[in-house]
Amino acid sequence: MSVIVTVEAGRRRPVPAPAPAPAPVAVPLVGRLATWAHRRPADTAYTFVDFAADPEGVPRDLSWGELHRRATVLAGRLRRVAAQGDRVAVLAPSGPEYVVALFACWYAGTVAVPLFPPDLPRHGERLASSYVDCAPRCVVTTSAAADRVKEFIEARPGRPALILADDDGAAAEPFTRSAASRDDVAYLQYTSGSTRTPAGVVISYGNLAANVRQLWTAFAEGRGAVTAVNWLPLFHDMGLLATVAVPLLHGTRSVFFDPVAFLMRPERWLRLLSTAGTAYTAAPNFAYDYCVRRIAPAARAGFDLSRVFVWLNGAEPVRAGTVAAFADAFAGSGVDRSAICAAYGLAEATVFVAGDPPERPPTVTRFDRVALAAGTARVARDGAATSELVSCGRPVGQRVAIVDPDRRVRLPDGEVGEIWVYGANTARRYWRQPELTAEVFGAMLTGSGGLPIGPWMRTGDLGVVYEGELYITGRRRDLIIVAGRNHYPQDIEATAAAAAPQVADGHVVAFAVSHFGAPDGAVEKAVVVAERARSAPPGDHGPDEAARDVRAAVWAAHDLALHDVLLIEPGGLPRTSSGKLTRNLARERYLAGGFPTRPAR
CATH class of the missing domain: 3.30.300.30 (ANL, C-terminal domain)
Known part of the structure; x- marks a missing residue:
């Protein structure tokens, strides 16, 4: 069966009625799952396209009703071995079970720790350090990964319980969930390790809800029914938000698949987007460059990308050359240059900080390289050495200040400094790292100039506000x-x-x-x-x-x-x-x- 036809049509198979009790109480954003399960139980919520089972892709649908039922059952099993506030590590491959595990953690009042199975190439050290740091009371995985996960657990300190997310035959366990506040911890987002040893960012329900609304306001306000199509891993901050969390806000649909399947055949990403209707997607800069290099011009004619209203480009420096190459290469496939949106964010801000709006083509400015290195943003004259930077637009629902980190004063527009962020989406601490927490999340301005004194979150990134828009120039430590x-x-x-x-x-x-x-x-x-x-x-x-x-x-x-x-x-x-x-x-x-x-x- 062709994945194109299946994804385009969508499947609505009958599902059992959601378990009437015990229903989880209101939780910021997460509680919307119960709402959609009650109002639209048979509507497809998440579709995982399994390319490992078939090169053409096998869609595995999860309706709102089925997700609520399975999350409730699994939450009851979690509460048998983990108390409210305990960490539950998800060491599962990408798929519907991963989504079920996340919601089960939230339903049970435990702290989700989105990780990955032990067989992810070249990331064993990161997994081990994150796992030991969070000290989980319970680990959730799937039947297919259970043996590898069990071996991994037995080689580490502690003996957490091991629960299978795909054990649908398990009986529901009664449990009572107390009310969750916006300050309660939803999950630990471990950083990618690109700048330091993985650190667990403590993300609250309030942080999550705020950032989802900021993302929606920035890119999708007034769009109505839209579909997310993504391949980023669900343990990644951008993958978790774009694939799992944003669709919760208005009960929209999400289609996702495994990153390895993208790397093997990047055209799968564009094919799914071609059949998803009004859609948005998010990926790092390298993915757009990868599509240009790996998808032959003859194959591009088979895509219809005219209804993709956002191609979010973030998670690493956005290159002007990549933006232009992707827009040119896939213009014949319907790519709207205005839909390519450079964005800036980091795990400490849940994920999103600022983004270029989809109503205009990306803004690229050629700065004088020597002046920029000396700390001043000035448009380059003809013949001067240049640094070509892509605007990340403006912050949405939060404050951004460019700061001299030594004097802790806000710098005027046009001067390069460290980017500080203040908003409901910014986390307040790292897990069990008080010194690093004080350094990153406890920054205070000296003479705020109308801005809040603090505490601000220090990003460690260098940037400049030029003509009202944010440009990222690099990392201080780089x-x-x-x-x-x-x-x-x-x-x-x-x-x-x-x-x-x-x-x-x-x-x-x-x-x-x-x-x-x-x-x-x-x-x-x-x-x-x-x-x-x-x-x-x-x-x-x-x-x-x-x-x-x-x-x-x-x-x-x-x-x-x-x-x-x-x-x-x-x-x-x-x-x-x-x-x-x-x-x-x-x-x-x-x-x-x-x-x-x-x-x-």
């Missing part, structure tokens, strides 16, 4: 400072990618390392690690020549001498669970000698 001059790594990466055909565009990281031996003990040196292009043009232009081209280009464009250049095999750079490159882990691997190649001199 700045490469050599001989007293600031260099943004993304600028160096773009130059390196264009320097030689052997370098894969978008697969380059630049970072600084401490080099000892100078008179003052240590200085910062710049390093570039790049993946080799899979389809480099023929010829004898080898890695040594490519490295020399990179060095020459970076010196000419940035007046920066690179300490080292490595050209490694495709797929060799470390990535987070959402697929974005991580400079921090690349730096650590470089210092440990972990890249499988010699330096290209």
Whole structure:
């Protein structure tokens, strides 16, 4: 059966009436599941398209009524082994059972910890550290993953109960849920690990409800019935919000599938969007670049993307070149350039902070690179070195301030500083990390200039407000400072990618390392690690020549001498669970000698 026909038509199969009791009491946003289950029990809520079962995709539908019933049953089983406020780790693959597990945790009054099974490649260390940190009382998984999860649990401290989310034959267990306030903890969102060891962001029901409304207001207000189509993992902040939480607000439909299925055949994403009607989607920048590179022009004619009203681009720096390439490549498929929306967010803000509105094409500004590195945003004159940045629009329902972090004063528009956020969507703490909590969530302004004194949430990101809109310039800890001059790594990466055909565009990281031996003990040196292009043009232009081209280009464009250049095999750079490159882990691997190649001199 073709997945296109099935998804387009939708299936409404009879489902048992929702269990009349015990019904969970009102919970901000989450309580809407019971509402939709009562009003529209047979309507499809979530559809998981299983490409592992069939390359064409097998849709597995979950109606509002069935989800409410299964979540209620599972919540009763959770309450037998976990008390209200205990952590429940979800170590399940993407699918309907994952959604059931999340709602069961919330129905039971426990704290959900969305994680992933132990067999996710290259993320074992992150899973282990997150699991040990949250110390779950219970683990929820599926029958298919149970053996691997049990082995993982037995190798770690503690002996949490193991419950299967797909055990539909289990009898319902009576339980009573006390009222949940907006300040009660809904889940722990563990950060991706791109900048530090995974830390559990404590997300309250109030944070979740506020951010969902902000997202809807920014991108979907007045749209009516819409469909979400996404492949991001449900343990990822953007995946959880876009796929699971936003549809709750107005009882809209969500279609999702596994990230591996996207990476294997990215056209699946666009095919599902073609048949979903009025739809929105969200993905990191690399996904749009991936579609341009991997989907042949001849195949693009088969898509009808004219009803996709938002292509949210976030979770990593948005590249102007990618935005233009995607819009041009799929213009014939109906992609509306105005629907491509650059956004900025982070787990500490639940996910969303600011976004470019879908009513206009993306705003791209060419800033003077030297002035920007010195802390001032100024449009570049002809012939000047430029940094091409995509506007992330304006914050919605929250405050954003550009701050001098040392003096803790708000900077005027046009000056680069650290981005601070204040709003009902911002979390208040990390799980069991009081010092980091005070540093990140306890920031206070000195002389607020009409803004709240605090507490503000420090993002660690650098940005500037220019003509009223937010531009992200980089991360404070990623700045490469050599001989007293600031260099943004993304600028160096773009130059390196264009320097030689052997370098894969978008697969380059630049970072600084401490080099000892100078008179003052240590200085910062710049390093570039790049993946080799899979389809480099023929010829004898080898890695040594490519490295020399990179060095020459970076010196000419940035007046920066690179300490080292490595050209490694495709797929060799470390990535987070959402697929974005991580400079921090690349730096650590470089210092440990972990890249499988010699330096290209």
